[in-house]
Amino acid sequence: MSLALAAVTAILFASGTWLLLQRRLTRIIIGIGLLGHGANLLLVTSGGRAGNPPILDGTVGSPAAYSDPLPQALALTAIVITFGVTAFLLALGYRSWQINSDDKVEDDLEDRMVARRNELDGPEGPIDDGDPETNEFEVEEDAQP
Amino acid sequence: MSTPLLAIPVVVPIFGAALSILVGFRRELQRLVTIAALSVTVVVSIIVLIRADEHGHLVANSGGWAAPLGIALIVDRFAAIMLVVSAVVLLIVAIYAIGQAGEERERVSFHPLYLVLAAGVSASFVTGDLFNLFVAFEMMLAASYVLITLGGRPDQVRAGMTYVVISLVASTLFITSLALLYAATGTVNMADLAGRLAEIDPALRHGFSIMLLIVFGIKAGLFPLFFWLPDSYPTAPGPVTAIFAGLLTKVGVYAIIRTQTLMFPPGDGGANWGDDVLLWVAAATMIIGVIGAIAQDDMKRILAFHIISQIGYMIMGLGMFTVVGVAAAVFYVIHHIVVKTALFLVAGLVDHRAGSSRLSSVGGLVRTAPMIAALFAVPALSLAGLPPFSGFLAKFALVDAGLSQGSSAIVAVALAVGLFTLFSMTKIWTGAFWGSAETEPERAPRTTDRFGGPPLMVLATLSLVAISISFSIWAGPIHELSQRAAEDLLNPAGYINAVLREAAP
Numbered sequence: 071m072s073l074a075l076a077a078v079t080a081i082l083f084a085s086g087t088w089l090l091l092q093r094r095l096t097r098i099i100i101g102i103g104l105l106g107h108g109a110n111l112l113l114v115t116s117g118g119r120a121g122n123p124p125i126l127d128g129t130v131g132s133p134a135a136y137s138d139p140l141p142q143a144l145a146l147t148a149i150v151i152t153f154g155v156t157a158f159l160l161a162l163g164y165r166s167w168q169i170n171s172d173d174k175v176e177d178d179l180e181d182r183m184v185a186r187r188n189e190l191d192g193p194e195g196p197i198d199d200g201d202p203e204t205n206e207f208e209v210e211e212d213a214q215p
Numbered sequence: 216m217s218t219p220l221l222a223i224p225v226v227v228p229i230f231g232a233a234l235s236i237l238v239g240f241r242r243e244l245q246r247l248v249t250i251a252a253l254s255v256t257v258v259v260s261i262i263v264l265i266r267a268d269e270h271g272h273l274v275a276n277s278g279g280w281a282a283p284l285g286i287a288l289i290v291d292r293f294a295a296i297m298l299v300v301s302a303v304v305l306l307i308v309a310i311y312a313i314g315q316a317g318e319e320r321e322r323v324s325f326h327p328l329y330l331v332l333a334a335g336v337s338a339s340f341v342t343g344d345l346f347n348l349f350v351a352f353e354m355m356l357a358a359s360y361v362l363i364t365l366g367g368r369p370d371q372v373r374a375g376m377t378y379v380v381i382s383l384v385a386s387t388l389f390i391t392s393l394a395l396l397y398a399a400t401g402t403v404n405m406a407d408l409a410g411r412l413a414e415i416d417p418a419l420r421h422g423f424s425i426m427l428l429i430v431f432g433i434k435a436g437l438f439p440l441f442f443w444l445p446d447s448y449p450t451a452p453g454p455v456t457a458i459f460a461g462l463l464t465k466v467g468v469y470a471i472i473r474t475q476t477l478m479f480p481p482g483d484g485g486a487n488w489g490d491d492v493l494l495w496v497a498a499a500t501m502i503i504g505v506i507g508a509i510a511q512d513d514m515k516r517i518l519a520f521h522i523i524s525q526i527g528y529m530i531m532g533l534g535m536f537t538v539v540g541v542a543a544a545v546f547y548v549i550h551h552i553v554v555k556t557a558l559f560l561v562a563g564l565v566d567h568r569a570g571s572s573r574l575s576s577v578g579g580l581v582r583t584a585p586m587i588a589a590l591f592a593v594p595a596l597s598l599a600g601l602p603p604f605s606g607f608l609a610k611f612a613l614v615d616a617g618l619s620q621g622s623s624a625i626v627a628v629a630l631a632v633g634l635f636t637l638f639s640m641t642k643i644w645t646g647a648f649w650g651s652a653e654t655e656p657e658r659a660p661r662t663t664d665r666f667g668g669p670p671l672m673v674l675a676t677l678s679l680v681a682i683s684i685s686f687s688i689w690a691g692p693i694h695e696l697s698q699r700a701a702e703d704l705l706n707p708a709g710y711i712n713a714v715l716r717e718a719a720p
């Protein structure tokens with residue numbers, strides 16, 4: 071494995087991980103993309119050194135002169151899958167932006183409710199606090215253009 | 216024994232999906248295609264199980280390329296059992312989804328996606344190639360991404376985002392592990408890997424073992440990788456949640472059992488610390504899942520947390536690495552797929568009937584819809600492990616295996632968690648079936664249905680409950696089958712020979 075490719079893989083993984091830990095959805099998506107690239111690069115380099123294209127043309131030399139085709143095929147498959155899923159993620163991100171006008175990832179609604187229940191609950195048990203935010207799941211579908 | 220039969224559970228749903236898109240203009244035709252494709256899958260899976268039980272292993276080389284060069288499809292008893300259970304559950308949930316008239320199910324894309332999901336699940340069970348397993352996972356997950364966000368409601372988008380991002384991280388880790396495995400051994404065929412991994416440095420082998428455990432642990436919802444699960448599953452439409460809860464996590468468990476027994480068998484020179492890690496993880500998973508459930512108010516979320524604690528039981532059986540232990544784990548997986556799916560189908564019925572699955576807004580269902588109450592009671596008691604239901608037999612087998620091995624600590628944890636599970640189930644019972652609603656449900660209740668819901672939904676749930684009861688009636692034969700499956704799993708030589716022997720016909 072060439073040192074340059076190893077270094078690039080490391081950089082892609084590091085920056086991908088950092089972006090993934092952000093609160094902004096766009097950064098998370100870019101982070102996922104970078105991580106995917108890093109993994110695919112690692113897959114390509116796992117095949118060993120570069121060599122001749124592995125096509126048999128009658129002049130069969132030493133197998134060591136050819137590059138290993140399998141990791142390349144695997145990387146191609148992985149790239150296609152990453153591409154498709156990233157496209158879906160972007161669509162989901164766009165939908166999220168349509169709904170919230172913001173690409174910040176919110177806390178889970180139920181988690182917030184469970185956390186708030188301690189404050190709201192008297193000794194009588196759960197009470198309805200009349201706050202639509204805590205007992206309302208049905209949000210208008212108007213957000214669709 | 217070589218047979219091309221193995222490709223059918225994958226190929227038929229895929230062609231069904233394509234056909235389903237073509238007939239997308241007619242809802243009835245789409246339904247027909249779904250039911251037909253899944254019925255064929257069920258029948259073929261049963262034939263595969265019978266023949267696998269007869270011959271031990273069934274192998275098919277796709278494209279005629281022999282392993283390890285080609286992609287081998289292999290089914291042993293464990294894979295065949297999983298194939299049958301998943302096919303049956305997929306068919307029943309499809310019937311349930313057809314019975315539930317609703318916006319999500321009326322969308323053109325539901326049926327094709329559902330069939331792709333079915334193909335992905337089957338492909339994960341029949342493949343003998345680690346990279347092909349990745350592709351099968353992606354097939355299954357890509358369909359599940361769309362299914363979980365079908366409808367595009369704000370809560371679905373938020374939960375779907377968590378789900379997609381976490382799954383993608385797991386997939387990236389999977390590719391990374393595959394790249395490193397290939398660099399270290401030069402193969403991604405599981406049977407071939409098993410032989411070659413034995414030759415490399417034990418420290419490196421432990422590293423791979425842990426990496427794959429993390430990858431599949433994310434999918435299965437193991438401690439400490441479970442956080443995404445209770446957030447994302449309950450937001451999907453009822454039947455989709457049921458199939459996710461019943462099957463998708465269990466595909467992760469299948470992959471863990473397969474890789475850990477085949478590629479990283481215990482006891483080969485200092486590998487024993489890894490086994491203890493599995494038992495610790497199992498205990499933590501059980502406890503965290505069951506405690507998380509206590510704080511929840513929504514029925515679906517309580518059940519989602521219980522998926523996690525139940526996964527712990529399966530890993531506990533695997534962690535013992537004895538025939539009785541793994542057999543108990545196999546039995547537990549079968550029991551759990553059926554019971555958990557049934558419970559989520561009941562939650563869907565409650566949601567349909569009462570307009571909410573929130574315990575504070577539902578009440579008195581035992582009087583207004585006694586059918587639903589009965590359908591809930593059986594799988595709930597089974598989940599908690601009360602005799603004579605299948606959950607009791609599964610837990611008894613696990614506890615017996617644990618005691619015979621002298622690991623009393625994990626047995627104590629398992630029993631205590633069973634008690635807490637019963638507590639959660641009684642909480643749902645008192646909240647939804649007894650008592651009265653404290654707050655208004657989100658939608659108006661529908662009280663017109665005679666059996667508590669549309670007949671097809673009730674029928675589908677009823678048949679799953681009946682299957683779970685039949686597990687306790689035929690517990691003997693099923694447990695013997697699990698025993699044989701476990702013996703195969705713990706003696707991977709048969710599996711390896713079956714794949715690699717085909718290389719030199």
